Amino acid sequence: MTIRMIALDIDDTLLTSTHQILPSTKSAVQDAVARGIKVVLCTGRPLAGVQPFLDQLELAGDDQYVITYNGAVIESLTGRVVAKHLLDNAAYREITALGQKLHLPTNVLDEHSTIYTADRDVDWWIVEQAAENQAGLKIRNPDDLPTDFAIAKGAYVGEQTLLDQAEPAVRQALGERFYVVRAGRNFLEVMDPQVNKGQALRDLAQVLDLSLAEVMAVGDEGNDIAMFDVAGLPVAMGNGSAEAKAHAKVIAGTNDEGGLGEVIRQYALQ
Incomplete structure (x- = not known):
């Protein structure tokens, strides 16, 4: 071959x-x-x-x-x-709301390498993620952004035990309509189903x-x-x-x- x-x-x-x-x-x-x-x-x-x-x-x-x-x-x-294949504003809002409901550090990335989070107390993993990827980091609520704001992916981050406990609930809430994948021990990501x-x-x-x-x-x-x-x-x-x-x-x-x-x-x- x-x-x-x-x-x-x-x-x-x-x-x-x-x-x-x-x-x-x-x-x-x-x-x-x-x-x-x-x-x-x-x-x-x-x-x-x-x-x-x-x-x-x-x-x-x-x-x-x-x-x-x-x-x-x-x-x-x-x-x-x-x-x-990007996710629309409604998906961005849903990902953020679920993270808040489950008390998970949550961020999304747009296609221009900028990270957005609605978490006022920004988790260390989000800061590390921004630093490793030379990405901008902005604290914004969904209402702060335009209605056509689109994202490449959403990410729930944190210690492995936290994500292990939360993953079943995330999959139950989003798994039928989005691609949900454990990208590593500290990252649970959500993307377009394609x-x-x-x-x-x-x-x-x-x-x-x-x-x-x-x-x-x-x-x-x-x-x-x-x-x-x-x-x-x-x-x-x-x-x-x-x-x-x-x-x-x-x-x-x-x-x-x-x-x-x-x-x-x-x-x-x-």
Whole structure:
């Protein structure tokens, strides 16, 4: 099987546990690009939060792509939007109201990398989320924003035990009408029902005239399963969740052991 596109999750996949890109990972990615393989970062982050890693990997140009907001936006590295699926103002209000009802730290992201929260006492996880993604952070009630205000995703954040307890109630309230996914231990996200990393891979593969059998997808968490289910070669990191590993054909080494670089060389470059 020839690999022509590699979709990479960022946190705990591309990055080590100390948020670094290993030299062996960078080398493998650059060798793949030199062979004409598309390397697509596929993440819950907005483009501003992805740009530092694109720069480190020396990925650039209008013919290279990134999947952001867990699939809500597909764009070229020059910012040309290929596809997007946003949530309207009514959905934004519903997500915010449910967070207040369940006493969950809640924020939403617009398509321009700005985070909004109605929480006057802003939770540490929201501040950290804004800092990591180089995103603006604004405290606003839904009534403060225009009626056509749209968002790429909503997020409930906090300690793992808090989200573990709240997740069933969120899924019961929103799961039939939205895509609800646990993007990590500390993030429970809500998006348009058409949105997930797998559908975004389908859309991008069609744009690039690639077969999904030629796609290798690497990740570690529940939000990566959708792309595992469509990619010809789904790879879970050794540090990934049991749920993610159950949907993979290959288990790589951990993110701290250089597992990503090794699996790229073994399956895409040999």
